[in-house]
Amino acid sequence: MILSDKRILEEIEKGTIIIEPFKAECLGTNSYDVHLGKYLATYKDRILDAKAHNKIEHFEIPKDGYVLQPGTLYLGVTLEYTETHAHVPFLEGKSSTGRLGIDIHATAGKGDVGFCNTWTLEISCAQPVRIYAGMPIGQLIYFIVEGEIETMYNSKDNAKYSNKTTKPVESMMWKNKF
Numbered sequence: 001m002i003l004s005d006k007r008i009l010e011e012i013e014k015g016t017i018i019i020e021p022f023k024a025e026c027l028g029t030n031s032y033d034v035h036l037g038k039y040l041a042t043y044k045d046r047i048l049d050a051k052a053h054n055k056i057e058h059f060e061i062p063k064d065g066y067v068l069q070p071g072t073l074y075l076g077v078t079l080e081y082t083e084t085h086a087h088v089p090f091l092e093g094k095s096s097t098g099r100l101g102i103d104i105h106a107t108a109g110k111g112d113v114g115f116c117n118t119w120t121l122e123i124s125c126a127q128p129v130r131i132y133a134g135m136p137i138g139q140l141i142y143f144i145v146e147g148e149i150e151t152m153y154n155s156k157d158n159a160k161y162s163n164k165t166t167k168p169v170e171s172m173m174w175k176n177k178f
C-alpha cells in the first residue's frame, strides 16, 4: 500500500518521514515532488569498471541551465534531504520529465527503511534537453512495510550511501565483494 497525501503529512508530523525543505504544494495525491539540486556529476573515464572506484567530477548547473546530451550518464541529486524511518521510500520519475525524454534513474528507484540522505539521480536523456537547478525532477512515494525491520539502512555497516551529502555520489559497487 502507498501512503496518501494525508498519511504522508501525518508521518511528517510524527517525525517518521522528514523532507527538507518541505512545501505543502509539492504534496501530490499519494506522492511528494522532489527537485533537482544544483550539482551534477559525470564520470572522469568513458569506460567504467564495475570492480574499480570510478571517480566523478562535480559541476554546478549554470543559472541559464545545462544541456544534457544523449550517451552520457549524469549523476544528479535531489534538492531535498529526506529521512524515512518506518516506510519504504521509492523515487519515481514524473510524467512531465519523462515527456521531455529524461530518465532520472537507470535502475534504482527503491530506497530502504532508515535511509537518511539526499537522493542520487542516475540521469540520461533521449535527445538534448536543457535542465535547470530547482526544477521538479521526480517524486517520492512511500510504501507500508510488512514485518519488523532487524537492520535499518543507516545502521548497517555496509550502507554505502549513508554519508550525508548535497552532491551526487558515484557508484560504490567497488565496496561489494565479488
Ligand SMILES: Nc1ccn([C@H]2C[C@H](O)[C@@H](COP(=O)(O)OP(=O)(O)OP(=O)(O)O)O2)c(=O)n1
Pocket (backbone or CB within 6 Å): 091, 105, 108, 109, 110, 111, 112, 113, 115, 118, 119, 120, 121, 122, 153, 158, 159, 160, 161
Ligand atoms: N536512485 C537512487 C536509489 C537509491 N538511493 C539510495 C536510497 C537507498 O536506500 C540507498 C541504497 O540503494 P540500493 O539498496 O539500491 O543500493 P545498493 O544495494 O547498491 O547499496 P547498499 O549496499 O548500500 O544497499 O541509496 C539513491 O540515493 N538514489
